Amino acid sequence: MTTSILTSFMMIIWLAVKQVRTDCLNDTSTESTFVYRRVCYFANWAAKRYDNISRLTPEDIDPFLCTHINFAFGKVLESLVIAPYEEDDLKGWTASSKGMYERVLKLKEANPDLRVLLSVGGWTHASRGFNEVSKNAANIKTFVKNSVKFLRDNKFDGLDLDWEYPGAKDQGAEPHSKTGYTKLVKKLSRVFQREAERTGQEKLLLTCATAAARHRIEAGYEVEEVCKYFDFVSVMTYDYHGSWDGKTGHNSPLYAMRNERKKFREWNINSSMLVWVELGCPKEKLNIGLSAYGRAFSVFGETGMTNGKPAPKKKSSIGMKASAAEAGKYTREAGVLAYYEICELIQNNPNNRVFWHRDMSVPYVSSKALWIGFDNIRSVTLKMQFLKEHGYGGVIIWSLDLDDKTGEVCHEGPFPIFNAAKRELSILPEHLVHTKNKKCSDINATITVEHLRSKTTTIKTS
Structure with a gap:
């Protein structure tokens, strides 16, 4: 390398470094730029409920409660288009x-940082259209x-794929679905990226809601490959147990029971998230799942017999023979109760006692x-706290209408489940605090350049 070329090269580097230093010195903001994702689902049928307690309209939502709202759901048609599920999604009734x-x-309008995505699919939609x-x-x-075209025409910020699930034969998925996904x-x-570059608009986000059970993950996803292309991946770490088991079991345990x-053994949040990591998905792209509802069971009267005597009731009462509990008076689905319905049951009947499962770190x-x-x-x-300790990127919560929207039922403030998540995630770990200013921490450092003749040139930045 000639002296003139080397000098020019060094000058370019020096100017670049000086610009970084100037940017640092001119940046007076102390606010952290890191935010954990809080992805909230809005169910379009919730606005049609008749009573005020269970009905949730968009106007009931705090614009700052979530970083993202997933509008649930849109349909995927066999004609290869997205379509609205409800008649009033595109236009009102009048x-x-x-x-x-x-x-x-x-x-x-109130929170310009909020991003609203259209979630397509869902459990009842299964593999229709996706195949x-x-x-x-x-x-x-x-x-x-x-x-x-559909997303831009309707001003959405992205697409959330909620195919439940590729590879799942019991949900109608065809043999090509794993690789096809x-x-x-x-x-x-790739098209989202190119479209943004061509139009100058903010890139449409691409996300997904995915399975938590290992057998579904391995059957349906080429994990390491698909995680390269998603902006984030939301693992539905709930519905591990329900009335379909024929016995009591927790909806969303954090850890396994001894x-x-x-x-x-892997049907818990800790284990499900590790499966995704083990198969190659970066932790920072993963969201854990929360539910603002519980799985409810009617417990059978008999405790069973051991050596001719009544068997003792299990200490945690998990694993007892049971069926779906009676539907709640608001949500009206057997075996499922919204958080506010659970609060009412506890308040109205002293026999409905709340216990804490130490192994699983959840109440029942x-x-x-x-x-x-x-x-x-x-x-x-x-x-x-678990999410932060393990380096995951955020949380999804199903769904806004199942929380106590006004706080008048549970007496814990508006949206107590969602706000509990928001409060804890707003407390950043030390290594993430003021990340915006870390680029200025070594303002007087030196940069060493190795050039072709193995000589070392040192450039001072101040």
């Missing part, structure tokens, strides 16, 4: 009223093109006839 999309997006979309490259290309995700990511059967209600596995402020706080 000529002068606004559609539900527009009403949710209006929250961004056709992911079948071949031509179908994927057409669907992606149609999706960009990967191809779909790649194409969506001496738990091998089949269920247990009485002679009723058993409920749920989350409260204490367990949510512990789960958020």
Whole structure:
């Protein structure tokens, strides 16, 4: 390298370093730029409930409660397009009223940092439409093109894929679905990026809601590959147990229960998240899942017999024969109770006592006839501490309408479950505090340049 070229090269580096230093000195902000994701689901049917306690409209939502809102749901049609689920999603019931999309997006006027995504699919949607979309490259290309237009036309900030699940034969997934899902995700990511570069608009986000059980993860996802293309991945770490088991079990344990059967040993948040990490997904891209509802059981009267005598009731009462509990008077789904419905049951009947499971770090209600596995402020706080300690990127919560929106039922303030998560996640670990200013910490450092003749040139930055 000639002296003149080396001198020019050093001058370019010096100017670049001086610019970084100037940027640092001119930056007077002390606010941290790191924010844990709080992804909240808005269920479009919740606004149609008849009573005020359970009905949730977009206007009831605190615009600062979440960093992202996923509008649930949109449909994926076999004609390779996204379509609204409800008639009032696009337009209101009257000529002068606004559609539900527009009403949710209006929250961004108060909080411009909020991002609203359309979540497509869901459990009852299963693999319908997704099978056709992911079948071949031509179908994927057409669907992606149609999706960009639908999202932009309706002013969404991104797409949340909630296919439950690729690879799941019991949910109608076809043999090509695992590899087809990967191809779909790649194409969506690349087209979203190119579209943003071409138009100058903010890039559409690409996210997903995914399985928590190992057998579903391994059957449906090429984990390491798809995680390269998603902006973040939300693991639905709830519904581990329910009335379908025929016995009591917690909806969303943080850890395994001691001496738990091998089949269920990984059915907890800690284990599910480790499966995703083990298979190659970066921790910072992963969100853990919370539910603002509990799984409720009617416990059978008999305790069983041992050597001709009644068997003692299990200390934790987990694993007792049970069926779905009676539907709540507001949400009206057997075996499921919203958080505010659980609060009412505890307040109205002293026999519905709340216990704490030390192994699993979660509460449960247990009485002679009723058993409920749920989350409260204490367990949510512990789960958020777990999230931070293990380096995960955020949380998803299903869903806004199932929390106590006004605080008048549980007497814990508005949206107590969501706000418990927000409070704990706003307390950043020491290594993330004031990350914005860390670029200035070594302002008087030196930079060493190794050039072709193995000589060392040192450039002072001050």
